[in-house]
Amino acid sequence: MAFPLSSAIISHKLSFNVSIAPSTRRSNLKPTHFIFCFNGKDPERSGRSRVHCLPKNNHLKELKDQHGTLTNSYISTRGHTNKLQSLIAVILVFVQISSPLPLVGWDVLPISPANAVLYSPDTKVPRTGELALRRAIPANTNMKTIQDSLEEILYLLRIPQRKPYGTMEGNVKKALKIATDEKDSILASIPTDLREKGSTLYASLIDGKNGLQALLACIKDKDPDKVSVGLASSLDTIAELELLQAPGLSFLLPEQYQRYPRLTGRGIVELTIEKGDGSTFSPEAGGEPRKTAKIQVVIDGYSAPLTAGNFAKLIIDEAYNGAKLRSTDQAVLSDNGLDKNNGYSVPLEIKPSGQFEPLYRTKLDVQDGELPTLPLSVYGAVAMAHGEVNEEYSSPYQFFFYLYDKRNAGLGGLSFDEGEFSVFGYATAGREILSQIKTGDVIQSAKLIDGQDRLVLPDEK
Numbered sequence: 352m353a354f355p356l357s358s359a360i361i362s363h364k365l366s367f368n369v370s371i372a373p374s375t376r377r378s379n380l381k382p383t384h385f386i387f388c389f390n391g392k393d394p395e396r397s398g399r400s401r402v403h404c405l406p407k408n409n410h411l412k413e414l415k416d417q418h419g420t421l422t423n424s425y426i427s428t429r430g431h432t433n434k435l436q437s438l439i440a441v442i443l444v445f446v447q448i449s450s451p452l453p454l455v456g457w458d459v460l461p462i463s464p465a466n467a468v469l470y471s472p473d474t475k476v477p478r479t480g481e482l483a484l485r486r487a488i489p490a491n492t493n494m495k496t497i498q499d500s501l502e503e504i505l506y507l508l509r510i511p512q513r514k515p516y517g518t519m520e521g522n523v524k525k526a527l528k529i530a531t532d533e534k535d536s537i538l539a540s541i542p543t544d545l546r547e548k549g550s551t552l553y554a555s556l557i558d559g560k561n562g563l564q565a566l567l568a569c570i571k572d573k574d575p576d577k578v579s580v581g582l583a584s585s586l587d588t589i590a591e592l593e594l595l596q597a598p599g600l601s602f603l604l605p606e607q608y609q610r611y612p613r614l615t616g617r618g619i620v621e622l623t624i625e626k627g628d629g630s631t632f633s634p635e636a637g638g639e640p641r642k643t644a645k646i647q648v649v650i651d652g653y654s655a656p657l658t659a660g661n662f663a664k665l666i667i668d669e670a671y672n673g674a675k676l677r678s679t680d681q682a683v684l685s686d687n688g689l690d691k692n693n694g695y696s697v698p699l700e701i702k703p704s705g706q707f708e709p710l711y712r713t714k715l716d717v718q719d720g721e722l723p724t725l726p727l728s729v730y731g732a733v734a735m736a737h738g739e740v741n742e743e744y745s746s747p748y749q750f751f752f753y754l755y756d757k758r759n760a761g762l763g764g765l766s767f768d769e770g771e772f773s774v775f776g777y778a779t780a781g782r783e784i785l786s787q788i789k790t791g792d793v794i795q796s797a798k799l800i801d802g803q804d805r806l807v808l809p810d811e812k
Contacts, residue, residue, distance in 0.1 A: 476722060476765065480649070480729055480777025484617075485586065487654045487702075487724050489601040490593030491540040493533040497526040498589050504582055508575060519570045519578070527563050530556065540596045549595045556588045599805075600656060602708035610809050611695050612660035614652030618802025620666055620776075622646045624784065627675070627791035632784055643795060646752075646781035648733055652805065654702040654724045655709060655775040658735055658745060661695045662775060663799055663806050665748065668693055671797040677790045681759075684736065684751040685794070694747030696738060700773045712743040715770030718762075723774065728766040730755045731778035731785060745773045752778060752785050 477483035482505075485498065500522045507515055507522075530537070534553065541549035556562050561584030569577040599615045624644050626632065631640035650659040665671060670693040677684045702709040702724040715721040727734060732753040735745035753766070753774075761767045778785065799806075 476726055476728065476763070478729060480731055480779055483725055483729060484649055484651060484777060484779075485590045485593070487651055488590065488593040488597050489653055490596040491537055493529055493537055494589060494593050494596065497529050498586070498593070500526045500529075501582060501586055501589070504578070508579060508582075514573075514575060516570050516573050520567065523563055523567045523570060527557070527567070530563065537592070537596075541592075542595070542598055545595045545598075549592060552588055552592050552595070556585065556592065559588070561585060562588070597653065600653065604656065605711070608657055608698070608711070611657045611697060612664040612809060613656040613807050614650065614659040614663050614802065614805055615656060615807060616652050616802065616805040618650045618652065618659065618663050618805065619800050620648045620650060620663070620797060621800050622648065622671075622797050623795040624676070624788060625793045625795040627789070627793050632787050635783070644781060644784040644787075646778050646784065648776050649779050650733070650776035650802070651725060652802075655700050655773055657695075657697045658700045658773040658775040660806060661697050661747070662735070662750065663802065664808065665694055666797050666799045667803070667806075669797070670694070670748065671794045674794045676788055676792045676794065678788050678792075680754070681756075682751040682753055683785055683788045685749055687736075687739075687746065687749045696744050696747045697735070697773070699737075699743050699745055700775075701770065717765060717770045721770060723770055725774040725776075726765070727753055727769050727772055727774050728755050728760065728764065729753070729777060731782045732774050733776045733778065734772040734774040737772070754785060 477486060482502070504519050504522055507519055530553075538546060538549055538553060558564055561581050563585055566578065566581040566585055569581045594617065597616070600613075604613065622645065624632075624646060626642065631642055632644045634640050650662060652659045671685065675686045677686070698711045699713065700709045700711055701713070701715055703715060704722045704724050706724075715723055726732070730753070732755065734751060734753060736749040736751055738744040738746050755766060757764050761769075
């Protein structure tokens with residue numbers, strides 16, 4: 352909750368937040384209105400703060416009723432208008448509140464900083480599917496440190512004025528030092544049968560055309576465009592190395608969930624979408640109108656093995672071939688599958704950021720700082736709808752693409768539904784057609800083009 356021209360909140364048994372909002376232009380010389388807010392304890396939620404606001408029109412009466420300490424003086428001067436009298440009265444109230452002297456009848460206690468009434472999430476929440484997927488890989492600690500150092504440059508590049516190239520150079524040198532000093536550790540964490548490929552990728556990361564040495568040269572040239580391109584290439588190579596280091600799940604699933612299909616790594620699904628009304632998709636730059644369009648989705652078993660596993664099995668069973676789509680302002684949904692005897696009712700599955708394994712049948716409390724490894728607040732996020740009977744379970748069949756729009760987001764730029772759905776992947780190619788999908792369009796075909804070897808199916812349903 353934001354108030355214009357808000358003063359600092361003062362904690363003194365009750366915390367007041369004073370906001371000044373002129374109701375008309377200054378030329379009208381009407382009295383300024385005050386909004387009084389205090390930060391008290393919510394009896395229904397022990398230990399949490401709550402913002403209470405008193406209506407502008409009744410602020411004097413409310414303050415007198417609650418505290419009995421504000422002066423009821425009314426200064427009257429012959430010849431003055433009622434408008435001037437009201438203005439003076441309001442000024443006196445403001446002076447009394449702002450005074451360092453204790454109010455009459457209040458206990459004299461030392462003033463301490465007020466508790467924050469709203470939590471502001473980390474501003475570095477991933478805003479692209481590629482970034483979220485890269486961070487979700489459970490890889491070697493040294494590789495993650497290199498990745499973190501380079502990803503910081505992504506934020507430094509956004510500085511609109513003079514860019515801190517010195518800091519960027521330091522970040523790349525730090526990454527280079529770790530990569531060279533810990534070469535044996537990095538390569539040793541790759542399975543033996545993949546180590547040759549890992550060695551090639553490692554060499555490319557250090558001295559390749561778009562490797563760290565080349566990135567360092569771009570930074571020294573102070574060319575932001577080249578830095579951006581080189582940085583993206585280096586991060587892609589890091590992600591490839593990390594995927595080699597993480598051939599399977601880094602945790603054991605709870606015993607009660609062993610009967611579900613599960614994906615023990617990454618998979619790639621290709622959806623071919625057809626217009627239901629016979630129209631075409633808008634052409635890409637220099638292209639021709641298309642009757643069909645393709646969307647490629649990376650599904651992540653590292654963070655959501657059961658949800659991704661169920662979806663992958665549905666793809667293999669051709670359950671979505673011919674499925675109709677429905678479009679809303681916020682999402683593109685598949686039909687609910689009531690006529691299909693496919694899919695498992697998988698428990699809600701969300702892996703909190705920084706945690707070792709997913710939580711089941713539990714939503715995250717974003718207001719208290721819990722954020723998912725795979726956030727919903729990314730355009731093209733893919734998630735399962737809630738079950739029709741119980742929101743602690745996902746729908747066995749119905750999935751949706753989330754059309755995140757920061758203009759309609761909440762605190763910290765997060766979706767109001769963040770932490771409430773099982774996100775299991777992102778559209779990484781073909782995202783531009785999501786906005787063109789209309790109700791009645793059809794999934795012509797859906798194929799699992801990579802990852803079937805990582806799909807583990809139960810002996811029986």
